[in-house]
Each structure stands twice: as structure tokens, then as C-alpha cells.
Amino acid sequence: MLCLTHKYNNKSVRRQTFPEILSLLRHPSHYLGSEINAIRKDPSQVRLRFALAFPDLYEVGMSHIGMQILYYILNRKNEIAAERVFAPGTDLERELRAANRPLCSLETRTPLAEFDIIGFSLMYELTYTNILNMLSLSSIPYYSKDRDMRHPFIIAGGPCAFNPEPLADFFDAIIVGDGEEVILQVADAWLEWKDAGADRESLLKEWSKLQGVYIPSFFEPAIDPRGFQLLEPTIPGYTTVRKALVCDLDGSPYPDRPVVPFGRPVHDRLSLEVFRGCTRGCRFCQAGMIYRPVRERSPETVLSLAERALANTGYEEVSLLSLSTGDYTSLLPLMEQMMKLCETEQIAVSLPSLRVDSLTEKLLTHIKRVRKTGFTIAPEAGSQRLRDVINKNITEETLEKTVRTVFESGWQLIKLYFMIGLPTETKDDIDAIVHLVKRLQGIPVSRKKRINVSVSTFVPKAHTPFQWCSQISVSESRERLRALRSELKGRGLRFKWQDPEMSFLEGLWARGDRRLSPLLVRAYEMGCRLDAWSEHFRFDRWQEAIEASGIDTSFYATRPRDLSEPLPWHHIDSGVSEGFLKEEWQKALTGSHTQDCRTGRCALCGVCDFKRVKPISFAAKVQWNFRLFLINPLQNPFFK
Ligand code: SF4
DSSP states (O other): OOOOOOTTOOOSSOOOOHHHHHTTSSOGGGGTOOOBTOOOOOGGGOSEEEEEEESSOHHHHTTOHHHHHHHHHHHTSTTEEEEEEEOOOHHHHHHHHHTTOOOBOTTTOOBGGGSSEEEEEOOOGGGHHHHHHHHHTTTOOSSGGGOOTTSOEEEEESGGGGSOGGGTTTOSEEEOBOHHHHHHHHHHHHHHHHHHTOOHHHHHHHHHTSTTEEOGGGEEEEEOTTSOEEEEESSTTOOOEEOBOOSOSTTSOOOSSOOBOSSOOSSOSEEEEOEEOOOSOOTTOHHHHHTOSOEEOOHHHHHHHHHHHHHHHOOSEEEEESSOGGGOTTHHHHHHHHHHHHHTTTOEEEOSOOOGGGOOHHHHHHHTTSOOOOEEEEEESSSHHHHHHTTOOOOHHHHHHHHHHHHHTTOOEEEEEEEESOTTOOHHHHHHHHHHHHHHHTSOSOTTOEEEEEEEEOOOOTTSTTTTSOOOOHHHHHHHHHHHHHHSOSTTEEEEEOOHHHHHHHHHHHTOOGGGHHHHHHHHHTTOOOTTSTTTOOHHHHHHHHHHHTOOHHHHTTSOOOTTSOOTTTTEEOSSOHHHHHHHHHHHHHTOOOOOTTTSOOOOOSOOOSSSSOOBOOOOOSOOOOOOOOOOGGGOTTOO
């Protein structure tokens, strides 16, 4: 077989071909790009080549619905080709470096450096070193100031973009908020800019005019006498960046031909987003704040999408996705129709995010008809007092009743999620976790019942009422976990926990500022990558990098912040007002409840103007009569 050649080929020795490299990998199928519904366009027939880069392994990235949505939306345009690229596994990285080959896209095996725009998904802080690794494997400079007309534009988006500052120096642009509409505006601006033959700065200026687009280089950082980062806008009037928002989610495009991953992804099922946003108001939850207001897809749209997407993929399970699917207004009628649609083909319907208080008996009768894997319940805190602090208004009695009903309905495994280190937590609250679990374990139902308890350390996030709180230290976290571990054992009980060092680093990056960017480079150069994977996570290297960088981590993570101090993400406007967050913080301290605006009064969080931006829900209106026809996915015109 002939050796592939490209501009990185500067060695006279014969390099391994990509198929030869593939044969050496643990998961070669993850790099093939020939999955069902993958879209491969002829690069010579498009004007804009867009790489969607996911800085984690294929099995994680392919479970991310946001990437599938953008892939679908961009590829609907004839003049644009969107391709995927994931963080390489350690085996692929080793082979690429040994063969002096660049990281390539899946669909056409194009080196990343040859794309026009590379858009990274920022889903989790512990994937940040993978971004540098992907740039390094593409010979693209990390820092935006070092890139010029020879390089692609490097942009990013996703929930972590709501505090973009620790990564600000690396990106040309960062998209804040819903990507569906703004991604096309970004692409259109690029096409116009290309036609005009202007310089890079001109495109950045055009992008800065779009709602939801942050251009970090248009803000100059300075440090005030108290040591806080301040940002000075360099473009008149460009002082804040309001998040992009899709007002009409029901009319927004959604993939009915999602790419079906090879191998076993983290979520091996068809995911249908039934609504975005959550107004339950849990005070620790960043997603609940930044994705407001609630916008539902109509049951008709969901059902029609399910019918088409199941036929186009052959999945055996469909998952109705949202932050709290039990709150979907027409859940019962939708479930009835989904069951009719799916039952004959033995397709399971799952609801991955149910709140205890949204679980009615009727709903249970629907979901117990399908496969029963574990049933997940997230009390988050053990004591009623602390659940009031975080505005998670579930009582111990409701929890007990739900667990009993779930076990009696045939489930044998219940997964309970808790956090430690929540604001105002005391030893009594830790003891209350033990008490609650034992009470639930003592419910006299099947002897086969099992309870898995998962505990993670609370990480305060930007744009939440807890953004001013201190995070507990690694040693405090270890101590509290040790106390729980010693108590939570016994027959049918399993205790799992999130690594406290990982939570500590997550917290550092979640509320960091631009002074952290050299630390990321240093940690990466010291060998840190794939940090979200415990088998690759090297806290010792991180500690060395932190020491060498002279970063005071307590300044970012474990220090309580004054309500008046400037926050690094102050210029990013999620729509939820700072006044509301402060009020919620004060209410947390007194354990006062804030109602869900879906069912109660508007809490005046600030995001809705009640004209264009408002909560949207649908009551089921029509009678459906669907029959599912499964087609041979190989007939898909995109599958070659
Ligand atoms: S402005 Fe009112 S209705 Fe809109 S999301 Fe906030 S609390 Fe809910």
C-alpha cells in the first residue's frame, strides 16, 4: 500500500500508513469515520471546512448530543462540510508522533491544520489538556496571538464557556449559549470574510457583533491592587457578551439521522432532547442557571423525530433527554405514544433524569414495562436542612416512598447521588447521609435489592448562587469520604466516590482567570492529558506544574469570595441577573425555598423578557397514529 503523503512528511524514512497505524490500536473503529449516517463531502465541492473537535475520547464524544446537533446543522448547508475529530487515545498519540503524522478528521482524514475553523466542545474542565494535545498533534500554536493567516480559526463552545477566562488566551472566539443559530451566523460571517479577502482581525470584529460570541483578544486583562483580574474592552461598546439563545426549540433543527457510533459509547442509545432549561432552581446547579428558560419541544415533534431517527439508526433504546424529564409537560401522553411506537419493535424508552417528586404511579407503570437497569435518585444532601440550603425540596418521606415504590415495581438496583462540601455543611449533614442510606436500605422489599451510593465533592460553578463559595480542600474531602466509606458498607450496598483531586482541579479551572493559561501549557508539557480518566490522571504531575507555575490554587478554589469582588466571568451575561444570584445565596443561608417558575410564580431571575424570551411548554393536542418502519441503515445515502 502506498504511503499517504502530506506537508508534515519531512522525513526520508518510510512512515507507517494510516491503515497500518490503525492495526496497532486498541479501538481502531473509533478512528474510521465510516459509521452509519456519517457524512463525507467532497472537500473540493465546499467553501468552508469545519472541524468539530471533541477533547475527549470517541466513546465520550459520540454520546454528546450537542456535537451531533452541530454536525447535522452545518452539514445541511451545501457550501459547508463539518467533520469530527476526537482526542486520540494514548496509543494513537504514540503512533502518530512516532510516524510524524498529524491528527486527522474522521470523515476524510484531513489534518486538522487544513480546516478553516476548528470548534472545540468545552464540556468538562478536566478535558482542557486534551485541547492542547490536539493542537500540538496538528502543529497549530496554542496561543491565539501566535496564529496567523496560515492557521485555522480556533473557537469553542459548551457549558464551560460560561467562564471562558482560563482558556481565553487559546481561542480566537468562544461561543456562549445555545449553538444552533449562532454557529451558522459564525459560518456565514466566515464565508463573507473569505470572499472579501480581509485580515483575521476583520473577521473577529464581525464575529464580535453576533450575540453569544466572545472574542477574548478584544478584552485587555489587568490586575487590580487586591489581586483580582479586571478586563478592559478594547472595542468601544463591546463590554459584555450576552449568551446566544434559541427561543423556539421546537422549530430548531434536530438530527433525525444521528451518527451511530462504533463500539460501545458511554450512552448507546438514541437521545432525543425533549426540552432545554430547568427552573427547579437547585442552587448548586450551573446547567439549571445557564440554560434558562425552559423551552420544550412539542410531543408531536418528539414523536416524529423518534420515528424517523429510530428508522434511520436501528437503535434498540431511545432516551428522552433533558435536565429533568419528569417535568416535561406532556410526559404521560408522550410516553403512551412512545410505548405504542416502540413496544412492537422491542425498543426500550428510558428517562434518564427523573426527579423523585415527578415520579407518579402512572409514569412508573410506563417505564417499568421496559428494561430495568438501575433507577437513579439524587437527594444530593443527607439532611433536610442542607437540602433546603440547596433548594432541593425533597423530604425524607418522599424519598422513602419513592424507593419503596421503585423496588416494588421490579427494579433491583437504586443509585443514590450525594455531594459533600456543600455550603454550610457540618458533620451532622455527613452523618445524615449515612442515616438516610441506612433507612432506605432497611425498607423491607426484595432480598435481591441493591443500593449504589455515589458521592462527589461539590465544585462551585460560575453563574450560580454558590459562585462565591469556597470549595473544600482535598484533605477535607478525603476525610469526609473516609467517614462515609467506613459506615456505608454491608450486603447490597456499594459505595463509590469521585476522586477528590479531580474535583479540586475541576474547581480550579471552573472559577479561574487568564493567569491559569501558562499552568495548562506546563501541565500538558509535563505529560498531563486525558485527566478525566482515572487511569491517566496524574495529580503528582499537576502538583509539580502548579508549583512550577507559582499559582496559588487557594485563591481560585478554596477561598470564599466577597460578594463585591469582581468575578472573572463578570463580562459574560447568562441572562440570570447577579442580583438574583445574590438573593438566592442569601436565601440559601436561611434555608428559604424558591419556587419553580414552571409551576409557581416567576422568581424574576432576569432571563425572560416575556416577548421573545419566555418559558415554552406544550400540552399534547393531537391523537397520534404512528407505525414504525425500520429501514436498512445501509440504504442511507450518506453511508458509503
Ligand atoms: S424570568 Fe421568571 S419565568 Fe423566566 S426563567 Fe426566570 S424565573 Fe422563570
